[in-house]
Amino acid sequence: MKSFSILASITLVFVSSRMIHTKDIDYSYSGITGPMFWADLEGSDEICSSGKYQSPIDIPQEEIHKFSKPDYVTFEDAENVEIVNNGHTIQISNKENILPATMKIGNDHYDLAQFHFHTPSEHLVDGKYFDVEVHFVFQTKEGNLSVIGIFYDVSKNQNDFLCPIIDNLPLKKNDSLLIEFIKLSSVLEDIDYMNQAYTYPGSLTTPPCSEGVIWWVNKIVQPISLKQYKQLRDVMGFNSRFPQVINY
Amino acid sequence: MKSFSILASITLVFVSSRMIHTKDIDYSYSGITGPMFWADLEGSDEICSSGKYQSPIDIPQEEIHKFSKPDYVTFEDAENVEIVNNGHTIQISNKENILPATMKIGNDHYDLAQFHFHTPSEHLVDGKYFDVEVHFVFQTKEGNLSVIGIFYDVSKNQNDFLCPIIDNLPLKKNDSLLIEFIKLSSVLEDIDYMNQAYTYPGSLTTPPCSEGVIWWVNKIVQPISLKQYKQLRDVMGFNSRFPQVINY
Numbered sequence: 001m002k003s004f005s006i007l008a009s010i011t012l013v014f015v016s017s018r019m020i021h022t023k024d025i026d027y028s029y030s031g032i033t034g035p036m037f038w039a040d041l042e043g044s045d046e047i048c049s050s051g052k053y054q055s056p057i058d059i060p061q062e063e064i065h066k067f068s069k070p071d072y073v074t075f076e077d078a079e080n081v082e083i084v085n086n087g088h089t090i091q092i093s094n095k096e097n098i099l100p101a102t103m104k105i106g107n108d109h110y111d112l113a114q115f116h117f118h119t120p121s122e123h124l125v126d127g128k129y130f131d132v133e134v135h136f137v138f139q140t141k142e143g144n145l146s147v148i149g150i151f152y153d154v155s156k157n158q159n160d161f162l163c164p165i166i167d168n169l170p171l172k173k174n175d176s177l178l179i180e181f182i183k184l185s186s187v188l189e190d191i192d193y194m195n196q197a198y199t200y201p202g203s204l205t206t207p208p209c210s211e212g213v214i215w216w217v218n219k220i221v222q223p224i225s226l227k228q229y230k231q232l233r234d235v236m237g238f239n240s241r242f243p244q245v246i247n248y
Numbered sequence: 249m250k251s252f253s254i255l256a257s258i259t260l261v262f263v264s265s266r267m268i269h270t271k272d273i274d275y276s277y278s279g280i281t282g283p284m285f286w287a288d289l290e291g292s293d294e295i296c297s298s299g300k301y302q303s304p305i306d307i308p309q310e311e312i313h314k315f316s317k318p319d320y321v322t323f324e325d326a327e328n329v330e331i332v333n334n335g336h337t338i339q340i341s342n343k344e345n346i347l348p349a350t351m352k353i354g355n356d357h358y359d360l361a362q363f364h365f366h367t368p369s370e371h372l373v374d375g376k377y378f379d380v381e382v383h384f385v386f387q388t389k390e391g392n393l394s395v396i397g398i399f400y401d402v403s404k405n406q407n408d409f410l411c412p413i414i415d416n417l418p419l420k421k422n423d424s425l426l427i428e429f430i431k432l433s434s435v436l437e438d439i440d441y442m443n444q445a446y447t448y449p450g451s452l453t454t455p456p457c458s459e460g461v462i463w464w465v466n467k468i469v470q471p472i473s474l475k476q477y478k479q480l481r482d483v484m485g486f487n488s489r490f491p492q493v494i495n496y
Contacts, residue, residue, distance in 0.1 A: 030306035030372060030491035058278035058486075120368050120377070120486075124278060127485035129368070154402060154474055226402055226474065237375035238306075238368075242490045243278035 025207045027088070035241045038207045048209035054244035055202030055215060056122035064125055064219050069194040070146070072104035075112075078182045083165060087173035088206060089239055090232065091116040092165065092182070101184060103138050103146060105214060110138035110146050119233040121151055122205050122240045123217050130221060131229050133240075135205070136187075145204070146214040150191055155223035161186050166228045169235050191218045201248070205241045273455045275336070283489050286455045296457035302492035303450030303463060304370035312373055312467050317442040318394070320352035323360075326430045331413060335421035336454060337487055338480065339364040340413065340430070349432060351386050351394060353462060358386035358394050367481040369399050370453050370488045371465050378469060379477050381488075383453070384435075393452070394462040398439055403471035409434050414476045417483050439466045449496070453489045 025043040027033050033041060039049035048054070082095045093099065093114035101112035114137050121133035132152035139145050152159065161183055168177045188194070196219040203211045224232075273291040275281050281289060287297035296302070330343045341347065341362035349360035362385050369381035378399035386394045400407065409431055416425045436442070444467040451459045472480075 028375070030375065032493055034491060034493070036490070036493075124486050127276070127278065128482070129486040154477075156474075226404075229402075234376070238372050238377040238491075242284070243282060243486075245280055245282070245284075 027207045029238050029240070038209060041207055043208070045208035045210070047203070047211060048207060051203060051209060051211055051244075052247040053201050053203055053211045054209060055205045055213065056124070056241060056243055057200065057202065057246050058124040058127060058243045059198055059200075059217060061126035063200075064198040064217070066198065067196050067219075068199040068216075069197055070103045070105050070216065072102075073188065073194055074102050075184045075188045076100035078184045079180065081179050081182055082176055083168055083170060083179055084176040085170035085173055085235065089116040089118065089236060090165070090169060092179070099184070101136065101138070101187075103148075105146060108140050108144060110140050110144070113137050113139050117232060117236060118205075118240050119229075119236055119238065120240050122243075123149055123151075124243055125219075132224055132232065144212065145210070147216070148194070148197075149215065149217040150187070151218070151221045152224040152229075153221050154226050154229050156225070157223040158225040159223055159228060161190065161222075162224060162228055162232075166231050169231060171235055190222055191220050194218065196220050203244075275455045277486050277488070286457060289455055291456070293456035293458070295451070295459060296455060299451060299457060299459055299492075300495040301449050301451055301459045302457060303453045303461065304372070304489060304491055305448065305450065305494050306372040306375060306491045307446055307448075307465060309374035311448075312446040312465070314446065315444050315467075316447045316464075317445055318351045318353050318464065320350075321436065321442055322350050323432045323436045324348035326432045327428065329427050329430055330424055331416055331418060331427055332424040333418035333421055333483065337364040337366065337484055338413070338417060340427070347432070349384065349386070349435075351396075353394060356388050356392060358388050358392070361385050361387045365480060365484060366453075366488050367477075367484055367486065368488050370491075371397055371399075372491055373467075380472055380480065392460065393458070395464070396442070396445070397463065397465040398435070399466070399469045400472040400477075401469050402474050402477050404473070405471040406473040407471055407476060409438065409470075410472060410476055410480075414479050417479060419483055438470055439468050442466065444468050451492075 025041055038044055039046045078099050081092055084091050091114050099112040103110040118133045121130040130151035130153050134150050136148040164179050168179050170177050197216040200215050202213050202215045203209050273289055286292050287294045326347050329340055332339050339362050346359040351358040366381045369378040378401050380400035382398050384396040412427050416427050418425050445464040448463050450461050450463045451457050
């Protein structure tokens with residue numbers, strides 16, 4: 001077992017460094033570093049343009065009723081997590097470790113590496129978009145990826161889960177802060193334990209647009225107050241890749 | 249003068265038929281008829297992909313402070329106008345005639361042909377978007393185009409100008425209704441008589457993406473209530489072309 005642990009550790013380091021590298025690609029959402037040109041950016045991949053399983057997509061209404069879910073999924077509350085403004089999104093992670101959420105798909109065990117936000121939503125449902133989309137990015141020790149997507153729409157109600165995040169938004173690029181407590185456990189309850197999720201094979205929605213990502217886009221839309229939405233949007237701006245063609 | 253009038257009438261008929269034809273292009277905002285493929289659609293134009301002056305754009309903050317305005321602009325109240333759901337947007341026009349708004353740029357006289365909506369906004373300002381954008385499309389008798397763009401953001405306040413429009417939204421494609429009165433005159437006052445508008449040479453933001461369009465994007469953002477925004481967005485869905493590269 002010892003050799004396996006060492007191998008796993010090496011793999012984890014490799015995956016972590018790859019994820020840090022991903023952050024370093026100089027991409028944006030308009031102009032010559034915008035989504036049309038992601039394939040050509042240094043450190044990116046031509047799959048951004050040539051890929052057949054790219055994300056996000058416009059999910060047909062009839063498809064999102066064909067629900068599916070992972071074999072197993074858990075979310076536990078998180079303490080002392082880092083919130084970063086990386087210039088592309090607001091991202092929450094545990095600096096030295098994974099976050100306390102897991103997923104099992106077949107024999108593969110996934111841990112939550114980070115979660116981050118997009119305004120407006122990247123996925124559409126039958127041509128309709130939502131004000132915000134959050135992506136919970138899970139990965140196996142081998143670097144396989146699976147993402148849970150949740151929509152938020154402006155409502156009269158404040159979103160309690162988002163409170164510690166919105167209250168600690170790092171306003172400038174490369175700024176980061178520590179959040180003492182995030183009630184991550186409430187996420188699963190909010191989306192009916194993923195009983196209404198649409199799954200499809202896709203990609204990262206940011207360079208290098210890596211494919212092989214198992215997506216779970218939840219139909220249940222969460223509320224966010226107007227104040228919360230504007231605070232988040234003002235910091236991130238427009239960070240939504242246009243919908244990609246469905247090839248299957 | 250008579251021969252000029254006849255020529256002008258023929259030109260107007262040509263322009264009108266071209267505009268109707270524009271509506272007939274089978275385009276959308278996702279999938280194989282989405283913005284990436286507009287150049288290849290029947291009735292469209294390769295300029296959608298190859299053009300050097302395409303719209304919308306991400307306006308740099310420093311540019312939107314360099315204000316400019318037409319030599320002359322008037323908006324008068326409109327009666328008995330048609331509101332159409334053309335499957336791409338909600339559009340207001342006067343079925344047999346122009347709308348009562350005019351613009352003068354140099355020696356060219358423009359009349360308001362129609363106005364329509366996009367959710368979310370098509371133009372960005374320094375990477376930031378807005379919840380809604382309206383386009384007032386003006387044209388000369390020769391078919392030259394100029395568009396006034398105005399942003400709307402969800403607020404606690406209802407937008408009175410939009411009330412008769414939102415109250416008469418045609419819910420299905422090809423549905424239309426008659427609106428008795430629209431206080432078009434309030435538009436100019438709302439945007440400080442265009443004293444804070446950014447101008448640039450661009451294109452139609454929909455196929456056939458024709459260039460030579462003089463744009464006036466207003467910095468002053470108008471309020472729209474959450475209810476009004478959701479009613480409009482629910483009918484149109486996502487109808488925003490991604491930002492195009494600035495080549496000048």
